[in-house]
Amino acid sequence: SRLLPWSGPAYGAARSREEITDILAGHRERRAALAAQVDAVGLWEMAQGEMRSASAAWFAELLEDAPDADAVAACGRALLACKSHFKFQPPLFEIYDAQTVEVRRAAEEAARQREALVAGGAAWLRTLCDAAQGRRQRPDPADAPPDPVGDRLRHMIMARITDPESTDEEGLWKQVSKGLPDDPFLPLLLAQAWGLVPAHYDLWLDRAGFESGTAWEGRHAGECAAIADSVGSERMPPISEEQFISIDSPATRDIDDAFHIEGAPGGGWDVTVALACPALFWDFGGALDTAVAWRGTSLYLPEGVSHMMPGSLSEGAFSLFAGKRRPAVLVRLHVAEDGSAGEGAFSVGTVCLAANLDYAGCEEALDGAENRAAPYAGELRLAHAMSQARLDWRVRQGAVIIDKPELEISLEGEGEDTVVHVGEAPQAPRAMLLVSELMILANAALAQWAVARDVPLLYRTQDIAVPRESAGVWRNAADIARVVRGFAAASLDTQPKPHAGIGLPAYAPFSSPIRRYADLVNEAQLLHVLETGAPRWSAPEMEGIRSRLALRLDAMGQVQRFRPRYWKYLYMQQQSALHGGECIWKAEIAEENDSWVSVNLPEVQVILRARKQIFGEKAHPGQEFMVRLARISPLRVEAFIAEACAV
Template sequence: MASHIVQNPSAGCIVKFMQGNEPQIAWVMEEQKGKLRLFLPNRRETTLSPSRILPWAGPSYPATQSKDAVVELLNRHRERRERLASEVAPMELWEMAQGEMERAPAEWFAELGYTSPDADAVAACGRALLQCKTHFRFQPPEFEIYDAATVESRRQAEEAARVREAMVCGGADWFRRLWEARIGRHPAPDASTAPEEPVRGRLEKMLRARMRDPETVEDEALWKQVTKGLPDDPHLALLLAMTWGLVPEHYNFWLDRADYESGTAWEEPLESETQELIRAVEEGGSLPPAEDTVFISIDSATTRDIDDAFCIASAADGGWDVEVALACPAWFWNFDSALGKAVFHRATSIYLPEGNCHMMPEALGEGAFSLFEGQARPALVVGAHVAPDGTLGEGSFRFSTIKVAKNLNYPDCEAALDGVENAASPFVESLRLAAAMSDRRLASRVEHGAVIIERPEIDFELEGEGADITVKLRPYPAAPRAQLLVAELMVVANAVLAEWAVKNDVPLLFRTQDVAVPREYAGVWKSAPDIARVVRILVAASLDVVPRPHAGMGLSAYSPVTSPLRRFTDLVNEAQLLSVLTRGSVRWSREELSDMLMHLSIRLEAAGQVQRFRPRYWKYLYIQQQARAHGDECCWKAEVAEENDMWVSVSLPEVQLGLRGKRSLFGEKVFPGQELHVRLGKVNPLRNEAVILDVREC
């Protein structure tokens, strides 16, 4: 054993004890009533229980030393012990001891490094082992030696604690500087001055997690610490991330919340399967039988995912024979493949002012399956007879390979109906027949209780990039007849499919709105008061596997199938119909569709939030930019939609937004339909909020 180690220290012995998580050196002056009176290097005295003395007391000196001599001795031993402790390698001691011993005193470890360790060497070794908490645990008078698994676990815990401490200190300071830059107190800090890894990565991960879900409880305590003193804003993480440069200004966080990837990077792992489908269409060997029916399509001029076309003819009874050709990816689709599962997860295409996010890879949805003129494409052809009074006859269905004769756009078709010569003129007779049919179908649906809400569409134009984006809004080019005829053709196809499914007990996904609508609410409504009135009695349409009425459509059943390139529900229904017609059996039972719908509804709701809230963001940003450009004189035309004793709701036709203001702002004489001018303030695009500050009569 080491020399000069004292088991029961008495007067004149040098000892150590723990204080403030550090071993302190002292001189035993005397023992009083079972306690030791100690003299410290700073010439102060203290009294301790012998149990607090570390088990490497010594050496001992004559108790008659002067205080100056004691101070000199203590300092000499302390300096030597600190020097020796710096030379101790705890990891090497653990390597030698691990597996050999479960516990050992400091003297045993000291003897591994020294032939005859004295008290200073033992104390130095004990000090080093005390600091190595990942490998040793001090249980007086011995050190427990952890096994390798415990060491690794404690090392990870220690690293996590170190990172956490660094995050609390460095993260809080970094976030504070980002926020101050955000509100304009000073320029944005250079990203190179951000905390070092792994703190930087942890902070970034935390911000991204809270952009996706502000209510997440992950790292909740840590988040509160690093954002202490910052505003309690639900979009704080997004604002900090934009200032940091992790995401661009005007970042679409709604896509993150929907777990919906924009761009085309998601397509890359699916390239092989995508190319196989493209080759199958191009080679044509497995396509359905070809036909030469003359179909035309009508879409926006920029549309590339063309999933419907039609032909129409006069019927002998004065009605119309209609055929709607629909893109048919279902002919080749493998729902269980990686591509099939990825498209299922996306569930729908999302159309935004800054760009479109497609449900399918662009090479398919805007390529191989899209109904481009002159290109052979697999198609589902839905046929139906529409009687002169708009009554819909029984549907027919076939799968064919078609070539669309012409891809037309809405403005050209509208102009052709007005007699203007353009690209749509050769098909004007079909357009006129379709327009007449659509008028009668709409009237028939209204007679059956349909509630139609019409609002002008807004066309967005975004100029610039990042923080310099400027929003411009303008009314979408009006083409009411062309748009109505396409809409009614789609309703015809979806309605006859639903009726066929009900009659033949074929499980499909149905869109329902099963609510009682008073007869006086049926009609086409355009004014703000009328829209506010009818919206109150309508519930949102939903998907179901059980056919129920769709009150808003005025139909007893409605099963979407007309957008298989853009909506997964339509692709599923198309595949179910294909299975019944070609194999004589359903692909999915009603129970299997119900199971599918559980996940599909969640995905559609998430994507629906993106589609609802993101365009509103740009509208509110437009309002904000106009206010900054024109100051207090910036007013907006408004139409009173409804009013009560507390609030007045108005519609802003220029931006197609509804706002609510305090009744006191509007005066006593306010009524639905009244036209006013309002001045707005506290515009927050992220929250889709603006406050009515002032109201003026027109």
């Protein structure tokens, strides 16, 4: 406590304790009443600019001619309480200038809001947390703290879903979430309990800043319409007379590749690959290009497809539909009987595909079935023979090929009622190999062409040493675990380094220019050299594109990896809930050491680790078990093996 510089009135000493107490109480009551009537801000407005500091008595005299001790004390109390406008420097009050007052008012308001947020928000977050953990029913959103506290809480929660490492308002978040579990997914769980986001919310997409759906396309409708008008105009390149066919999934609408193949007179095959050519009409640096570059790639998820380009282009003007004239890059090359390929010849032309075929139909036609693909069976057989020769050649170059059945994840229902189905996709191994090898062939040809001419490109590289015995096609879990041990993921580079997994000295992707931005850039670079003899982008400029794009592709890669895993683990969780203790899974040991065992669940293609003691000391790679799972968490993409029984 401190002695305030106003005193009085004075009373004689001949007073009893009771009388003194009554006198003090009377003055206290009167001073409180008078202080409540003092307009401290009004006093500041009268004094600000005139005085730098003044006493309580001076301020009291502004209110009345002859203030008594109670009036002076009351005025002093009011000024002490008005900390945004005055600072008490005994015996005077410093009078803040207008700018200081504004700053202090803002600080006071922020402090008041923080206090209100902590006071009103902490209890609400505790309620949400209890609901998320199943300890109580989900609360009614109407019971949330009123705005602005509620709005601030919503903003904080959503911001931390998007960026869990954010330091913005970190101290305030720690205060309001004090006592809640230290869980990296806590903001998402709170948001779901509040109803801010739906069940099965894709936080990875949120963190990537990728706008799903088609709403974003409307912002570029004019530019898309102008591009679409150019396709089919007099600006189109010369027509190619070759008969091209494409092979895709039945539902595919963004068709970006097709081919024509003939047997070469001297042996081997003469191949022409036709690739969609959006680069011919693309405005690099424009608003549409900026949006597409940010997206970086198309996303193919169980819940739907989000295209890199607007649908009017990716599934319209640039898609290689049968019977429609489309601009295309043509890659012509010869493949020898041993699978080696000559140098590619590149040109730009207009193509009109003979047919859009699907994998299953082509697979059946290879077996002699009469269907839509049957008229092209001869060409399909040539392409299959070529693709097998190319595969064998790449293996001889050291390629490491992982051949696992493709899974199909489908969703039924919506929201919390979503049911996940997982099963093997229809298999068409020869047709799929055919398309895969054609695309690898085209991309390898571009890399070879660019290296020979010192043209800057974006390359996919995997510059690692691979043991010779690792080369081959691998299908079982133990072999796959052995050969990929120590493998680094392929990366985007501007230097033509080897791609060990594919078995090529250089690999420059451009076969999917309407699905991947790196492919679009490489296609544009090729076109510019063909037209002008010089590259569009220099090596430093290409490195700038690479560095920006690599960050986006890393973010999108997380979405593409984690989202299907989420649905797989939800499927496992739903199956366990449906069948209880009878829910068992086939598992094959992929790796083992003295303490741990890694197993592959082939039904869902998930790798799990568990203590070796669960499987026994004699457990070894390739051994099969039936396992029972516990504590399955789709959000954390984890599950624990509770029991294992050898088959």
